[in-house]
Amino acid sequence: MASANDITQLKGVGAAMALKLERLGITQIQDLLFHLPLRYQDRTRIVPIGSLQPGDEVVVEGEVRVSDIQMGRRRALLCRIQDGTGTLTLRFFHFSAAQKNGLAPGKRVRCFGEARPGPNGLEMVHPEYRASGNDGLQPTDTHLTPVYPMTEGLQQNKLRKLMEQALSWLDTGHIEELLPASVRSYWKLPELKAALRYLHTPPVDADQHLLLAGRHPAQRRLAFEELLAHHLTLLKLRQQIQQDGAPAMAATGHFSQPFLAQLPFSLTNAQQRVSQEVAVDLAQPRPMLRLIQGDVGSGKTMIAALAALQAVENGFQAAIMAPTEILAEQHFNNFQAWLEPLGIQVAWLVGKLKGKRREQQLASIADGSAQVVVGTHALFQDEVRFYNLGLAIIDEQHRFGVHQRLSLREKGRDGIQTPHQLIMTATPIPRTLTMSAYADLDCSIIDELPPGRTPVNTVVIDDSRRDQVISRVRAACQEGKQVYWVCTLIEESEALQCQAAEVTAEQLKEQLVELRIGLVHGRMKAAEKAEVMQRFKQAELDLLVATTVIEVGVDVPNASVMIIENPERLGLSQLHQLRGRVGRGSVASHCVLMYHAPLSKQGKERLAVMRQTTDGFRIAEKDLELRGPGEVLGTRQTGDMQFRIADLQRDSDLLDAVRDAATQLTQEPTLTSAITRRWLAQGEEYGHV
Known part of the structure; x- marks a missing residue:
């Protein structure tokens, strides 16, 4: 019923x-x-025909003076109406005999439509109209339509x-x-x-301007409640997780002190501050839920290592999850080099790992001999059993949906406790999105780069100057530098991207015969990709042609030049990520954005931002402004964040108020459930896995 x-x-x-x-x-x-x-x-007033301008959308009223069917390429009914101030033609391409009779000369008619230039002055095509009956014409509307x-x-x-x-x-x-x-x-x-x-x-x-802009108090009232519903849902998720309890893991310094002592550098002030925030969270008996944002190269991995050591000091396992096998392998190599001298065993688990080696890794994870585990989403698989997972670290959070990181949380559940969660991203997230999409997380920002980093000089040029770019690449390689050449095509088509990279690599080999050129793309087997990347890292290759597969996590300090073809096809944050692959050493680095003309107005604006700044947060704000939250966060992240009325950018100034109101209302579960049910009617609250 x-x-x-x-x-x-x-x-x-x-x-x-x-x-x-x-x-x-x-x-x-x-x-x-x-x-x-x-x-x-506005249908509330009748406008004199004589005052009409082309483009006016108005109500007019007049007497039909002429009504004829015009034959020609398109048969049309033409009616000429007058009101004493001027004459207007009404043109109907679709009409019936009854309609023609209803618009006979002498009839009074009121119509609404857009005035457009016609062959004989202004006309309205298929206006909405009402001819007078015996009772005359109805009064005009009393409100806007x-x-x-x-x-x-x-x-x-x-x-x-x-x-x-x-x-x-x-x-x-x-x-x-x-x-x-x-x-x-x-x-x-x-x-x-x-x-x-x-x-x-x-x-x-x-005020129609205010209404069109979505800024009228009545619209803001609805946007406020909708944003509040989403915020309450995420707070509910946070409460659900924190009710489980987590192992309290106090920092003992048993491993972290010798680890820091062996480093050839000191942590930046920002790294020290954020690692302290993480250490305090881990010592609590409720699950840490912390997002660490840090620009490309700010040293997030060091924070992850210290957090993992704190877990191991307390007899727990730590898992580090990365979105790609290239990044997972890089993390594995780093953690192995750092932690094994301390007597800590590091395991790794990715899709390409097969047979006996895979079984060995699974066994060491299950019996606890592997104290730190690095992997991709392979860590989600049913066959993976942890001995006592105390900390889950997720790198590049925007590549994983909320549900995915929650399912990793389930891996550590022993019926009583839940592992702590540390989320990391090098894709700076505008404050607007942090407050809405990540309301269930505490947020730390590493807002300082390690000393010795050199700013990347970015130039934007037309691909008609391709030969000059190739000469520049040759000169850089002859000086002992290494170069990335990134091929982009339509983002959704990985096959076409790979094909473009293969063709480009062949062309460059013909033009730069003296250089050692490698190729990496998403359709290569993981082992092949890893081998090419290793050769590039060891300077056995001068030039690496790649698709955007190298966007995240590749660290080759000697690579100081990057060419990006068709940068207009990528989002600003993705371009910023790619550019972050150079400038990781002490030599001056360059990024060449080689676009294909003509560029749209928005395309020019986007590339200008890349040229003007290397500040990831400024770039992310601009990306949000130009592309919207779904694109910036990735659809997997925002799939559950479809707003009916609110607009994260337009209504960003409401978010502080929404957060305060949400905190106030969390003590009233019946009310908060009613609000979330109204706006998230399908019951899709992100917290349910």
């Missing part, structure tokens, strides 16, 4: 109409009320009639006001019913 909120309760909504509405995400009357107008039309987002087979007039019914339904008290009066009063937010009524039937004097 349908509920009182079901859309089929409205008159005129049968099975066919319900299917059309469902395509717009509307299955409940409440959904219909939250389906807000894109813009508004909404224009809604539509789907095939649905018309504005039909949706407006349904909305009238929904607003009557609203009056009967079916929608509950969930924001407490104290919250509404403090943040000056209107009541829900008043906000909805205003947005569907704005008064004549409404």
